[in-house]
Amino acid sequence: MKLFSLLVLATLTCRVCVAQNTRTPVLLELFTSEGCSSCPPADQLLTTLDRKQPVPDVSLIVLSEHVDYWNQAGWVDPYSAPLFSRRQENYANLLRVPDVYTPQLVVDGTSQLVGGNWPKVKAAIESAKHASKLAVSLQPSRTGSNPTLAVKVSGDPNLPSGDVYLVLAANATETQVRGGENSGRNLSHTAVAFSVTKVGKVSAQSAFDRTLKIASQAKWGSPVRTVVFVQDPATGRILGVSQAAL
Incomplete structure (x- = not known):
């Protein structure tokens, strides 16, 4: 009887430990540019959030998405692409934001705010x-x-059905900027996205189970992380997200 009680207690204790160690993943997408003088503080905050994970019970999964509309202002951001400008514009439509801007942080696809404002960022994550x-x-x-x-x-x-996306991102990058608003500055970035690909769908009736081939990333000169997220196309809400190092 005593042994049985101990086994039950151990099982319950184990379950409590698992529950306590469960962290909810939250996706942070920072729309940024090396041509924007307001962006470096937001870039630094994203790096801090990625490294320190300061929000209890939350696993922060971060992405830097460099837009290309700043490229006419004296510096061509080497990490920028029209893809990220279009993604930001789509969020503007879904979240009813009148204009795109940088630095903009989108939290789990459902809220947006200025990327360097830590108190508001923390509130959105909570x-x-x-x-x-x-x-x-x-x-x-x-x-x-x-x-x-x-x-x-x-x-x-x-939960609603969602599109499954694969993102490839360079863990860390650094640039000596030679033009534009940040001319002369050495800028560093975290989780710089260079590929976002829709790879399938998931619904209550249909799971997603595939092994994906990953293209070469040698040109980025940095270890690469993969981020996979599921997004409701109707609202932009992130329905699930995870990351792994290659």
Whole structure:
């Protein structure tokens, strides 16, 4: 009887430990540019959030998405692409923001704010952490120089259907800026996205289970992280997100 009680207690204790160690993933997308003098503080904050993970019970998954509309102001951002400008414009439509701007932080696809304002950023994260999320399982593998990523996402009848996206991002980059508003500054960035690809869909009736081939990233000169997120195309809400190093 005593042994049985101890086993039950151990089981309950284990379950409590698992519950306490569960951290809700929240996706932070920073729309930024090396041509914008207001952006470096937001870039630095994103780096701090990525490294220190300062919000209890939350796993912050960050992405730097460099827009290209600043490229006419004296400096061509080497990490910029029209893709990220279009993604920001789509958020502006979904979130009813009258104009795009930098630095803009989008939190879990449902709220947006100035990227360098830590008190407001923290409040938005605290709000986002209560939303239900799909579990996204990632298993990276490498055979020679050809990495792959096994992705599994199960649907949930209580959540809408969503598109599954694969993002490749350089862990850290650094640039000596020679023109524009940041001329003469040495700028560093974290989780710089260079590829965002829709790879499938998930719904309550149809799970997502695929092994994805990852293209070479040698030109970026930095270790690469993968981020997979599920997004409701109707609202922009992030339904699930996870990351893994290659």
